[in-house]
């Protein structure tokens with residue numbers, strides 16, 4: 381059965397007329413339609429609280445304590461994290477709600493319960509790093525939200541003939557295209573959400589060189605395989621305006637002399653890798669982070685996460701020393717051992733176990749010595765290999781299996 385939804389500003393006569401033209405007598409005024417709120421004012425306060433409540437209820441339903449951290453990880457990722465996905469693909473959720481969801485997920489992960497405030501050993505922005513980068517691969521809601529909204533923008537940009545594109549164009553950018561539509565004050569929540577997604581979309585678009593006259597050589601993204609996707613250096617004697625100025629028209633080849641006059645050797649090398657067609661098409665926008673040039677939420681999220689992490693590294697004084705650890709993490713996650721044991725070792729390597737010396741360093745405990753053998757510093761290494769208990773454990777293992785612990789030279793605690 382069809383139904384019509386009118387804005388609250390619609391005059392009764394107008395409603396009447398539309399009802400009779402379309403021959404649809406029913407008005408749909410449910411609070412929600414397809415799971416989303418139907419009428420959202422300019423303020424989003426409280427509109428999406430139902431998402432937080434649903435996550436809270438579902439996580440609370442899993443009960444406390446019986447589950448291993450590996451099981452909690454699976455449940456959080458497959459159930460709790462996916463509850464807001466549909467709403468997030470249409471609306472930019474309020475920051476407060478994202479925080480609320482995040483705290484439910486991290487409280488449950490670290491403490492087996494939403495309301496249990498156990499130690500969060502790793503801050504959320506790092507827990508959401510991929511497993512290969514030393515995190516647990518949880519989702520940063522705010523960033524995932526933006527990546528999902530970018531998809532809406534991609535659709536508006538690439539399906540110009542769809543009804544939705546036509547309506548949006550008629551209303552918001554009748555005289556330009558989607559990428560150049562201006563941001564107006566007091567626009568609807570829907571439009572603001574789409575523009576929020578457009579920010580990441582713009583960051584990852586690259587022009588595929590065709591006729592090349594529409595590409596600004598200096599401000600557009602057009603050089604694949606480089607970080608900036610545009611020339612890094614513009615030489616003083618540069619004369620090129622568009623990319624077409626760098627191509628010999630008759631032969632449809634890169635004009636190497638011209639390139640060298642305009643940009644650095646490194647840029648020239650990167651440009652020469654772009655193949656030129658002898659029958660050029662229009663310059664097309666493509667998504668730089670997928671081989672097929674089509675926007676994907678996955679790659680956009682990764683881009684956002686990488687940007688977030690590099691900004692954090694920069695703010696912390698550029699400690700990019702975790703580089704070499706990547707292969708160790710990947711090795712750990714591939715090991716054929718029970719998932720909870722993998723997570724145990726993830727914690728051990730990160731020093732996320734409550735050994736006394738660790739707690740002392742984190743100001744949780746006032747003393748750091750080992751209660752079992754009296755050693756002055758109970759580090760994780762001490763409890764696993766040095767302590768009298770550990771020695772007995774390894775002796776038993778040796779008797780049973782013939783295995784010896786590897787000789788380790790660790791100094792950190």
Ligand SMILES: [Zn+2]
Nearest residue numbers: 750752753767
């Ligand atoms: Zn000890």
